[in-house]
Amino acid sequence: MSGESFLMSDSIGSVDMMKKIYICKRDCESGGVKLSMFFESSKKSLIRLCRVPLFVAVAVAMVVVACTDKKPDSPSSPIVETPEEPSVTDGFKLIGSADDSVYLGANVLSAPAGERPQMLVLFDYNFWFSKNEVTCGEYKSVMDGRGFVPECESDSLPVTDVTFYDAVLFANEKSKTLDLDTAYRYTAVTKDNLGHCTFLEGYAFDPQSAGARLPTEAEWMYVSRWHWDVQHSWNAENSEDKPHEVCSAQQGDAICDMAGNVMEWVNDWYANLRDTTLMNFAGAPDGGHQGKRIVKGGSFRTPASGMLRYSRGDVYTVTSSTHAEYVGFRLAMGAIPRAVWMNDKGYAGNSRFVVVSNSAKLRGKTGSYNVKLAFRNDLTGNLAYIDYSSGVPRVEEIVDTFDVYHPDISPNGKLVAFCTGIEGVDGKSHVYVRSLDAIWSYFTKLNVDGAAIPRWRVLDSGDTVIVFVTSAANNKDDASFRSQTTWQVPFSRGSFGVPQKLFEGAYHGGVSDDNRLAVTGASKLRARIEDSSGAVRDEVWYEGEQACNASLARDGSKRTLFLDFGGKTGREFVGQDYGTHERLLIADSTGKLIESIGAPAGFSFDHTEWAHDATRRPGEKYVVTSIANPEGRHGWVVLVDVSDSSMIELVEGEDMWHPALWTQEAGDAIQTDLDLDSAGVYCSIGAGEPPYMLRYKLELLWTYKDTANVVILGSSRPLMGLVPALFSEDFFVINMANVPNMVYVSKYLFENYVLPHVKNLKYLIVSLDIDLWYHSERSDYNFFYNEYKMYPGYVYDANHNFWQDSVPEGLAEVVQSSFGSDFYAGYFRDEMGYVRFNPKSWEDLPVVEYDSTWMDFASDSYYEAFAHLEEIIELAESNGIYVIGIVFPQNPNFQKTGSFGRYGPRRSEAPGLLQGIADLSKKHPNFIFMDENKMGNHDFLGDVCNDKDHLAYTGAVKMTARIDSLLHTLK
Numbered sequence: 015m016s017g018e019s020f021l022m023s024d025s026i027g028s029v030d031m032m033k034k035i036y037i038c039k040r041d042c043e044s045g046g047v048k049l050s051m052f053f054e055s056s057k058k059s060l061i062r063l064c065r066v067p068l069f070v071a072v073a074v075a076m077v078v079v080a081c082t083d084k085k086p087d088s089p090s091s092p093i094v095e096t097p098e099e100p101s102v103t104d105g106f107k108l109i110g111s112a113d114d115s116v117y118l119g120a121n122v123l124s125a126p127a128g129e130r131p132q133m134l135v136l137f138d139y140n141f142w143f144s145k146n147e148v149t150c151g152e153y154k155s156v157m158d159g160r161g162f163v164p165e166c167e168s169d170s171l172p173v174t175d176v177t178f179y180d181a182v183l184f185a186n187e188k189s190k191t192l193d194l195d196t197a198y199r200y201t202a203v204t205k206d207n208l209g210h211c212t213f214l215e216g217y218a219f220d221p222q223s224a225g226a227r228l229p230t231e232a233e234w235m236y237v238s239r240w241h242w243d244v245q246h247s248w249n250a251e252n253s254e255d256k257p258h259e260v261c262s263a264q265q266g267d268a269i270c271d272m273a274g275n276v277m278e279w280v281n282d283w284y285a286n287l288r289d290t291t292l293m294n295f296a297g298a299p300d301g302g303h304q305g306k307r308i309v310k311g312g313s314f315r316t317p318a319s320g321m322l323r324y325s326r327g328d329v330y331t332v333t334s335s336t337h338a339e340y341v342g343f344r345l346a347m348g349a350i351p352r353a354v355w356m357n358d359k360g361y362a363g364n365s366r367f368v369v370v371s372n373s374a375k376l377r378g379k380t381g382s383y384n385v386k387l388a389f390r391n392d393l394t395g396n397l398a399y400i401d402y403s404s405g406v407p408r409v410e411e412i413v414d415t416f417d418v419y420h421p422d423i424s425p426n427g428k429l430v431a432f433c434t435g436i437e438g439v440d441g442k443s444h445v446y447v448r449s450l451d452a453i454w455s456y457f458t459k460l461n462v463d464g465a466a467i468p469r470w471r472v473l474d475s476g477d478t479v480i481v482f483v484t485s486a487a488n489n490k491d492d493a494s495f496r497s498q499t500t501w502q503v504p505f506s507r508g509s510f511g512v513p514q515k516l517f518e519g520a521y522h523g524g525v526s527d528d529n530r531l532a533v534t535g536a537s538k539l540r541a542r543i544e545d546s547s548g549a550v551r552d553e554v555w556y557e558g559e560q561a562c563n564a565s566l567a568r569d570g571s572k573r574t575l576f577l578d579f580g581g582k583t584g585r586e587f588v589g590q591d592y593g594t595h596e597r598l599l600i601a602d603s604t605g606k607l608i609e610s611i612g613a614p615a616g617f618s619f620d621h622t623e624w625a626h627d628a629t630r631r632p633g634e635k636y637v638v639t640s641i642a643n644p645e646g647r648h649g650w651v652v653l654v655d656v657s658d659s660s661m662i663e664l665v666e667g668e669d670m671w672h673p674a675l676w677t678q679e680a681g682d683a684i685q686t687d688l689d690l691d692s693a694g695v696y697c698s699i700g701a702g703e704p705p706y707m708l709r710y711k712l713e714l715l716w717t718y719k720d721t722a723n724v725v726i727l728g729s730s731r732p733l734m735g736l737v738p739a740l741f742s743e744d745f746f747v748i749n750m751a752n753v754p755n756m757v758y759v760s761k762y763l764f765e766n767y768v769l770p771h772v773k774n775l776k777y778l779i780v781s782l783d784i785d786l787w788y789h790s791e792r793s794d795y796n797f798f799y800n801e802y803k804m805y806p807g808y809v810y811d812a813n814h815n816f817w818q819d820s821v822p823e824g825l826a827e828v829v830q831s832s833f834g835s836d837f838y839a840g841y842f843r844d845e846m847g848y849v850r851f852n853p854k855s856w857e858d859l860p861v862v863e864y865d866s867t868w869m870d871f872a873s874d875s876y877y878e879a880f881a882h883l884e885e886i887i888e889l890a891e892s893n894g895i896y897v898i899g900i901v902f903p904q905n906p907n908f909q910k911t912g913s914f915g916r917y918g919p920r921r922s923e924a925p926g927l928l929q930g931i932a933d934l935s936k937k938h939p940n941f942i943f944m945d946e947n948k949m950g951n952h953d954f955l956g957d958v959c960n961d962k963d964h965l966a967y968t969g970a971v972k973m974t975a976r977i978d979s980l981l982h983t984l985k
Contacts, residue, residue, distance in 0.1 A: 092237065092239075093108065093110070093269075094107075094109070094110040094140065102193070102347075103142050105144055105145055105146075106142040106143060106144050106345075106346075106347060107145055108141075109140060109141050109233070110140055111137040111139065111233070111236050112137055112138055112139055113138065114136075114137055115134055115135060115137065116232055117132045117134055117135070117235070117324075118133045118287055118295075118324070119131060119133055119324050120132060122324075124857040124858075125322075126327070126961070128284070128287070128326060129287070129324055129325065129327075131288070132287070133287040133289065133290060133291075133295075135235075135293075135295040136291065136292070136293045136294070137236070137293075138293060138294060138351065138352075139294065139348070139349070139351050141229075141233055141346055141347065141348035141350075142346060142347040143229060143233065143237050144345045145261070145267075145269050145270065146270055146271060146344065147260050147271055147278065147343065147344045148173050148184065148342060148343055149171065149172060149260055150164055150166030150169050150170075150172070150173045151169025151170065153173040153176075153184060154166075156184060156187050157183070157184060157187060160183065161180055161183050161205075161211060162177075162180050162205075162208065162211065164176070170259040170260060171257050171258070172257055172260050172275060172342040173342050173343075174276050174341060175337050175338065175339050175341070176337055176342060176343065177211055177212060177334060177335050177337045178279050178307050178333075179210075179212065179213065179217075179335065180210055180337070181228055181279050181343040182198045182214065182217075183211055185197060185198065185225070185226045185228060185345060186225070188225075188226040189225030192225075192226065194223075194224055194225040194226065194347075195224065195225050196223065196225050197220055197225040197226065197227035198214075198219055199218050199220065200216050200217045201215045201216035201370070202214070202215040202216070204698075204699075204700060207804060208800075210335070213334070213335065213698075213700025214334075215370075215371070215372060216368075216371070216663070218370075219281065219296075221296050221351075221353035222349050222351075224347065224348055224349045225347065226345050226346075226347050227346055228280055228343060228344075228346065229280055229281060229344070230280060230282055230295070230296055230350070231280045231281075231297060231308050231310065233280075234272075234280050234310050235323070235324075237272065238272045238273075238310075238323055241268055241269040241270070241272045242272050243264060243272070243273055244273045244274070244318050244321050245318075246263050247264075247271070247273040247274030247275065247318070247321065248274045248314045249273075249274045249314060249316055249317060249321060250316055250317045250864060251318055251865070253275075253314035253315070255315065255868075257275055257276050257313075257314050257340070257342075258275060258314070260275070271311075273311060273312055273321050273323075274313060274318075274321060275313065276314065276342040277309045277310065277312060277316075277328065277338075277340055277342070278310050278311045278341070278342060278343050279307070279308075279309055279341065279342075279343040281297065282298065282307070283297050283299065283301040283302075283305075283306065283308075284298060284301055284307055284308050284326065284332075285297070285298030286358050286360075292356060292362060293352070294350055294352055294353050294354050295355075296354065297355065298356060298357055298358065299357055299409075300357075300366075300367075300369070300408040300409070301333070301334070302406070302408065303405075303406060303835065303836070303837030304331055304333065304405075304406060304703065304837060305333045305334060305405070305700075306327075306333060307332045307333060307334055308326045309327060309328055309332055310326065312325070314340060315340050315864055317863065317864070319861055319862070320861035320862065320863050328341075329863065330730075330754055331702070331703045333406075333703065334700065335700050335702045339794075352364055365393075366667070367398070367665055367667040367670075368666040369407045369408060369664075370663045370666060371402065372402065372407055372699045372700075373385065373403050373404075373407065374698065374699045376402055376662070377833075379636075379653065379655065380625075380653075380677045382677045383402075383403050383831075384427065384678040385402040385403060385675065385676070385677050386400065386401050386423055386450065386675070386676045387399060387402070387638070387664055387665065387673060387674070387675050387676075388421040388422075388450065388676075389421065389640075389665075389672055389673040390418050390420075390671040390672045391411055391667070391670065392668075392669040395414075395416070395417035395418060396412055396413055396418060397411070397414070397418040397421055397430065399412075399430070401836060403833065403834070403836070404835050404836050404837065405697065405701065405706050405834060405835030405837065405838070406837075409665065412448070416434050418432045419433050419435060419436045419443075419467075419672055420432060420436070420437065420468070420672050421674050422469050422470055422674050423626060423674050423676035424450075424470050425470055425472050425626075427676050427678060428451075429447055429456075430449075431446070431469075431470060432445070433445050433465060433466045433467055433468055435466045435467075435485075436486065437467060437486045437536045437562065437563070438487070438536040438537065438562065439486070440485065440488070441487075443465060443466040444465055445459070445460040445465035445468045445482050446458065447468075447480075447505065447510075451836075456508060460503060460513075461510075462501075462513060464484045464485060465482045465484065466483050466484070466486035466520075467483060467522035468480045468481070469522075469524055469525075470626075471502065471525065471527075471568075473527075477504055477506070478505050479502040479503060479504050480502065480510075481502045481516070481524070482502070482503070482522075483500050483520035483521065483534075484499050484520060486520065486522055486536070488537055489520065489535075489536055490537045490538055495520060495540070498518075498519065499515055499518055499520065500517055500518075500520060501513045501514060501515050502514055502516055502525075516532075517542060517550075519534070519542060520534060521534045521542055522534050523564030523565055523566050523574065523576075524564075524565060524566025524574075526570070527568075527570060530543065530544040530545075531543055531566065531572050533564050533566050533574045535562045535563060535564030536561075536563075536564075537560045537561065537562060538558060539561040539564060539576055539601075540554055541605060553605065555574075555601060555605030556576075556581070556601070557581075557582070557583045559578065559579070559581035559583055560581060561578050561579075561581075561599075562576065562578075563575075563576055563577045563620070563621060563623075565623045565624050567634050568624060568626065568627070568634065569627065569634035571603075571634065572603035573600050573601065573602060573603070573634075574600065574602075574605075575598065575600055575622055576601070576622070577599065578594075578597070579594045580592050580596065580597075584597060587599075587607045587610060588610050588612075592612070593618065595613070595618040595619050595620055595642070596612060596618050596619070597610050597612055597619075598610065598611040598639070598654065611654060611659045614641065614661075616643070617642060617644075619640070619642075620639065620641075620642050620648060620671075623638055623639070623672075623673065623674055623675070624638075625638050625675040625676070625677060626674065626676045627677055628676060628677065628678035635657045636653055636654065636675070636677075637653070638651065638652070638653055638654070638674065639651070639652060640670055640671060640673060647668070647669055648669050649666060649669070650664075650665070650667075651663075651664045651665050651667075652664060653675065686824030686825070686828060687822065687823075688822055688824060688825065689810065690828065692806040693807065693822075693828050693829075694712075694716075694807050694829035695805060695807040695810075695832055695833060696708060696709035696712055696807040696808065696829070696832070697709040697805055697834065698805060698833065699833070701804075701805070704754065704797045705797070705805055706834065706835050706837075706838050707752050707753065707838060708752050709832070710834065710842040710843065710847070711748075711749075711750040711752055711763075711847055713830055713843075714846060714847055715748065715772070716821075716825055717826045717829075717830065718746070718748055719821075720774070721746050721774070722747065722774065723745060723776045724741065724745045724746065724748075724776070725747075725772055725778055725779070726748070726751055726779045727751060727768070727778065727780050728780050728781025729752075729755035729781050730753040731781050731902040731963065731965070732749065732779065732781045732902065733749065733752070733753065733847070733849050734851060734960060734966070735902050735965040735970045735973050736749060736751075736779065736970060736973060736977065737845070737848050737850075737971065737974045738845070738846035738848055739845065739846060739848070740975070741974060741981075744981075745981055746774075747846065748846050748847055749846055749847030749848050750763060750768070750847055751781065751847070752797075754794070754795040754797075755783070755786075756786075756789055756793070756795045756879065756882075757787070757879040757882040757883050757886070758791040758798065758882050759795075759796055759798055760780055760886065761882045761885060761886050762798040764889065764890075765889060766811070766816045767816065769889060769890075769893060769895075770816060770818045771821065775895055776894075776896065777896045778895055778896065778898070779900065779977065780886065780898070780899050781899075781900055782883070782900060782943075784876070784914070784919070784924070784927055785904075785913075785915040785916055785917040785918055785919065785963075787875060787879040788868040788869075788872035788876065788917070788918065788919075789872075789875055790872075791875075791882070848970070850967050851964070852966060852967065853957040853958055853967060854959060854960070854966065855956065855957050856905045856906060856955075856958075856962070857905065857962060859911075860907055860911070861962075862912075862913040862917070862918065863917055864917040864918055865918065866920050867918070869923050876927070880931070883899070883934070884934060884938075887934060887938045888938065890940055891938050895940065896940050896941075896942065896984055898942045898981075899931065899934075899942070899943050900944045900946060900977070901928065901944065901945045901946055901947045902946060902964075902965065902973075903948075903952045903954040903965065903973075904947055904950070904962060904963040905950075905963065906950040906951070906952065908921075908962075909949070909950040909951075916963040925949065928945060931943060944980070954969050954972065954973075
């Protein structure tokens with residue numbers, strides 16, 4: 015599970031819910047709704063049911079058969095008539111969605127995987143929906159210099175080129191003008207050099223707010239049932255490649271431009287759909303590893319035939335920082351009661367986790383990008399974790415069949431140890447170790463009779479061990495405490511060694527490096543102290559008053575962190591009264607109080623632990639702790655800086671226990687004079703897909719520049735279509751293809767990075783994506799036109815002449831440890847830049863996704879790209895390098911259309927354009943032209959594709975073998 019907890023509200027399974035299910039059943043045209051109620055009345059039972067996937071069990075399970083998306087007796091519009099007096103809802107229509115439903119997605123085999131199967135969403139609320147897309151005039155009047163300023167030919171045009179976060183900022187400002195509570199909150203704003211908001215730190219959406227917001231996908235789909243009019247829309251056939259004034263394609267007072275004009279942001283994070291039914295669905299709790307968002311409706315660049323109501327995305331991955339000249343938005347208003355979220359694994363619930371901090375903020379505090387947090391989700395009993403070094407930090411939850419307590423992250427940050435018993439409670443407990451990643455493949459148990467509260471430890475010998483106690487029971491009684499023991503067990507290569515007894519007593523608060531101090535707390539603060547002569551004494555600290563949550567610092571300072579119950583000793587030290595767990599207390603190696611930090615007013619600490627600094631530097635100063643409200647809900651995890659008592663909120667959620675924080679300084683082991691704030695920093699938090707992808711492509715280059723002799727450049731077609739690992743051993747290949755790609759991007763990479771540094775380069779492979787050559791080099795498809803300036807690594811490289819004189823020591827290592835994303839790292843590091851997809855067959859009638867007549871108005875862009883291609887060939891020729899230009903196969907059924915491929919041009923024009931490229935080989939003998947598409951008459955048939963213009967793994971195997979054979983002829 016990721017990004018949410020599972021406590022279903024008591025209303026699910028209620029009489030009202032049964033009524034809504036009956037309505038759906040009544041209105042099904044055929045079949046019916048089979049209800050399987052296997053819940054109990056207690057909340058505990060509901061929690062347990064929510065541990066399994068939604069399609070297996072929810073509070074009420076529903077199988078919907080053949081429900082239509084529109085009821086036979088539906089009115090012509092869901093708009094509710096409202097009074098004519100001016101109000102805050104001017105420009106909005108009240109939508110009567112309560113007791114109705116809508117489908118998301120489609121049961122169409124040709125639809126992308128993320129748009130099927132159909133999922134039914136029920137509503138028990140009404141909402142307000144804006145008649146038209148937000149105009150430039152309205153946007154500028156509301157923002158008034160507060161954010162991105164659009165360039166518009168007319169104030170009546172829809173505002174475009176806005177990021178999701180730009181739209182969020184507008185919605186909040188709109189709420190303020192209407193004297194409504196804002197629907198979005200955040201703590202800081204990040205903008206690019208054009209003023210676009212690219213990231214909102216601490217971003218969270220409040221579904222209970224009645225303020226202005228983006229509509230949910232379900233709301234958008236519900237309204238579009240009545241107002242989807244492709245026939246009267248601005249689309250690729252009639253728009254002249256530009257937006258038009260809102261509502262100008264349609265007549266009357268209806269909600270307009272749902273189809274066409276500009277594509278629209280909706281409120282939801284993106285997650286796959288499920289064959290299930292949800293009430294008041296508000297989307298996914300987060301956007302997954304890529305931070306994906308949903309856009310709807312098609313635009314002035316979408317062919318009418320390709321404008322599909324159920325579509326949820328664009329050509330490339332859409333994230334919150336994406337902006338395009340054909341994407342705008344409209345607003346909704348009104349609270350979403352009892353909102354339900356469902357993640358990509360199919361788990362649904364009324365609560366979610368909100369990751370508040372990010373790697374940039376944590377690096378500013380800890381000095382490290384590499385930060386991980388593990389904790390117990392107390393609603394489910396499962397282990398959850400956040401990898402803040404990921405480009406889009408999110409909560410991953412590992413669903414198990416037993417409760418997880420007291421997790422501790424290993425010194426290398428890759429594993430987590432935990433137990434099944436809790437501090438202060440007598441009972442059987444076992445210790446486990448598992449991998450801390452999204453696959454969760456590794457898992458092992460310590461086979462001893464009883465083990466609790468594991469703590470990783472690195473011995474002076476360098477061996478890694480886990481310290482544990484035989485019982486974590488209350489230590490108030492001396493005899494019971496001494497009847498338990500403290501042990502350590504080696505852990506190496508994924509296996510436990512032989513446990514070794516350390517001493518009598520259950521000292522689960524930690525053991526010092528020299529074994530001379532061990533502490534524990536629950537309910538007394540006890541210490542085992544060994545002096546320099548070897549004499550041992552057991553002491554009770556803190557005057558014997560009640561204490562708990564003891565944690566011994568791992569930096570050699572022998573400071574003990576703990577909580578108390580507002581005892582006399584603590585009050586005298588602090589100088590004021592306080593309540594249970596309201597002060598964080600620190601004692602020195604003798605048990606003397608030396609420091610105290612207060613909890614936020616009205617709240618208390620719980621489950622305090624020293625943060626684990628993997629470098630074991632002295633002066634450890636960070637504490638991680640849960641924060642509980644007066645009702646006892648552990649709704650926040652914070653990082654406390656002991657040096658100044660400041661706190662950074664890490665994550666919000668329903669009930670989070672036993673946090674463990676691990677950090678590792680990124681450049682600790684790297685000897686370099688490079689500026690680590692700039693060198694290799696090729697992306698940043700909130701960046702979209704292009705910078706994340708290129709960050710790892712450049713890592714490959716700096717890592718293998720002295721080894722590679724073949725480099726692949728181009729678009730997503732070679733990214734998915736050529737497998738470096740399958741080339742013969744004569745060829746060391748790195749795949750540096752990226753998205754989105756212009757020939758200018760390939761030229762920039764070749765000229766500044768590949769050619770100067772890949773000294774053994776003999777063969778350059780470049781994709782010839784002529785159907786995309788309608789993009790100008792000044793468009794968003796050219797990362798190196800403007801966007802690259804946002805990321806200091808590129809500017810740093812340029813300021814040092816791209817290191818053409820000498821590559822500095824440690825540059826590859828600095829890039830490897832710089833900010834990035836595990837999602838992309840997993841793809842590119844192991845596969846040398848290739849992305850693998852499972853195969854399927856070409857669809858029967860592919861949709862053309864752009865105006866295939868673009869050579870009429872974008873021929874300059876085409877020949878601009880052609881010129882850049884020839885410059886690449888000429889540069890390679892002067893350095894004795896072959897250039898292999900490949901036209902990758904697309905769906906052969908484009909022959910049934912008037913288009914060459916996915917984005918045009920006309921089929922009648924394509925042969926001449928291709929011949930012009932082929933003729934370059936007459937001028938430049940180092941250029942080999944390979945047309946593997948052959949106007950659709952190619953031999954890539956059967957299950958070979960991922961979609962209409964990309965190969966899957968089986969097709970990539972065939973293509974790779976073909977290129978490999980060619981390279982052998984050129985040797």
